[in-house]
Amino acid sequence: MIHSLNRLLIPLLLTPALASAAPAQERPEVAGNWLVRVEGPQPFTVVLSVDERGGVLTPRALSRVQTIVPTSAARTDSGFVVRAAAWEREHALDVAVRGDSLRGSWSGAGQAPLPASGVRLPRQTLAPLTGTAVFDSVVAVLERHFYDPGYNGADWARLVVEARPRIAAARSDGEAYAVISGLLRALGTSHLNFTAVPRVPRAAAANTSAPRAASASAPSVSWQVLSPSMGYLRIESFSPSGAALVPEVARMDSAFAQMAGLPAIVIDLRGNEGGSVDLAYRLGQHLHASRVAAGYLVVRRGFDSRGMRTAAALDPATVPALPADLPGAMLTDAVESAGGAGMLYMGGGLARTYTGRIAVLTDSNTGSAAEAVAAMLRETRGAIMIGERTAGAMLSSADSMVAPGWRLRYPAMDFRTAAGVRVEGDGVAPDVPAPPADRAALLRAAAEALRVPAP
CATH class of the missing domain: 1.10.8 (Helicase, Ruva Protein; domain 3)
Known part of the structure; x- marks a missing residue:
């Protein structure tokens, strides 16, 4: 799934101007792999590999927790400084190294410095990438x-x-x-990245700032009756599953209970980077009185066994149905069992469904399962798309620990709508282009498209 804080870090070779030098033997050893944590309203961590050869300091980010592009680096008497572009601003990580720990600050133009701390990763926490x-x-x-x-x-x-x-x-x-x-x-392709995920020994972790206490996450589902003619349903994410799914389903049920008699509903999927199908199933039940084909998935076995090079060669009418309301965690196995391709169905099972008109708000960060839902609702309910083209990142992924401390995320299944439309690479185009950040303008555009008075 696709968030600006959840993308592949770009490794660059940096050739810095060296700081004025103290005697080399007095300088701390900076080379190695470091786990660095930056505190603040949205704390983040990054694994940083620092090399020093021939007076050249070369840092590279080994994990994808932020979109950070290093632009310069320099050795200091006490540690090192890395300058980087992030969030369209220049930032600097300025740290002092003492033994196997570091401490310093992360600062950006016009912003107060944030405390940063880190530990040198023990060798056993990350398998060496050198060699083959x-x-x-x-x-x-x-x-x-x-x-x-x-x-x-x-x-x-x-x-x-x-x-x-x-x-x-x-x-x-x-x-x-x-x-x-x-x-x-x-x-x-989307859904493909290689990430450092070290397990840090407790003794080493004690040298970093203590993690903030986990706070209750904001609900994924919220709603508002905007007027006697139009309701608004916001879905922040389709990630909830398991126990976390229960309250979200209850909120969605409450939303449709309050908006059942309205002529039109706007479903807001802006910034929704997807997740699983579990919450999408419930949305489908509220919008379809009986089961409808929502889209099909194809794994490598499905291509190989049919001699296909593309899922476009597969006739949707021949794709076997997957079990009803199959949990997202079981999708890949179910598609494998179905011969490598399977059709998802949604809807049915509720005494009352919403039958009014639907608009869907999207932007360039509407991705993965969220854009699959948007494409499905366009096909099955004639939903009107308003905003921006979606991310075009709709593949189902899986994870594999390829070595100690290293995780490969890869696309395991292709997705097509029930009509055979591919979302990956293309996204879902809006019927009514509109500024995605202007909620009021979007709602006015939605009201006009849905033929109801603007709220």
């Missing part, structure tokens, strides 16, 4: 499970052959990470 073992594991997982036998049009065999000697020659985790992440980017 982890690279080979990444390649093996993709060759077995990547949904598309054509690798999204890329010359996969050539890419692997070209990358292998560069991996073998890599002198640090940072250099090797750049090779692996570059290989993945060459496939040009």
Whole structure:
């Protein structure tokens, strides 16, 4: 799924101007892999690989927790400074290193510095990326499970052959990470990234700032009766599942109970990066009196067994139905069991369904399951799309721990709507383009499109 705080970090080779030097033996050792935590209203962590050879400091981010682009770096007498572009501003991480810990600040133009702290990661927490073992594991997982036998049009065999000697020659985790992440980017697909997920020993974690206490998360579902003619349903995320799903279903039921008699409803999916199908099932029940085909999923086995290079070759009418209301966590296994392709159905099961007109608000951050829902509602309920084209990142993904401390997320299933429309790469285009950040303008546009008075 696709959030500005949840994208692949771009590794760059930086050649800094060195700070005035104290005697080398007095300087702390900065090379290694560091887990850095930045405090603030939205705390974040990043794994940073720092190399120092021949007086050149080279930091690379090894995890995708932020969209941060390093632009320069310099050694200091007490540690190092990394400057980076983030959130359309320049920021700086300025830290002092003492042994296996660091402490300092993260600052940006016009913003008060935020405290930063970190620990050098023990070797056992991250398998070394140098050599070819982890690279080979990444390649093996993709060759077995990547949904598309054509690798999204890329010359996969050539890419692997070209990358292998560069991996073998890599002198640090940072250099090797750049090779692996570059290989993945060459496939040009969503839901594909390679992430450092170290398990930090308790003694080492004690050297970083204590994590903030977990706060109750905001509800995913909210609603408002805007006027006697129009209601508003906001779905922040389709992520809730398991026990977290129960209160969200209750909120959705309450929303439709209050808005049942309204001529029109606006469903707001702006910024919704998707999640699972579990909450989407309940939405489908409220909008469809009986089961309707919502879209089909195809895994690698489905392509290979049918000799297909694209899911466009598959006649939707021949796709077997998946079990009703199948939990999202069981989807991949169910599609495998169905022969590699399966049709999702939604709707039915409620005594009363909403029959009024529907508009859906979208923006460029409406992604994955959220844009699949938007595309489905356009096909099955004639919903009107208002706002921006969606992200075009609709594939179902899976995770694999390819080595200690390293996780590969990869697209395991392609998705097409019941009519065979592909969302990945294209997104869902709006029927009525409108500024996605202007809620009032969007609601006015929705009211006009739905033929009801503006609220």
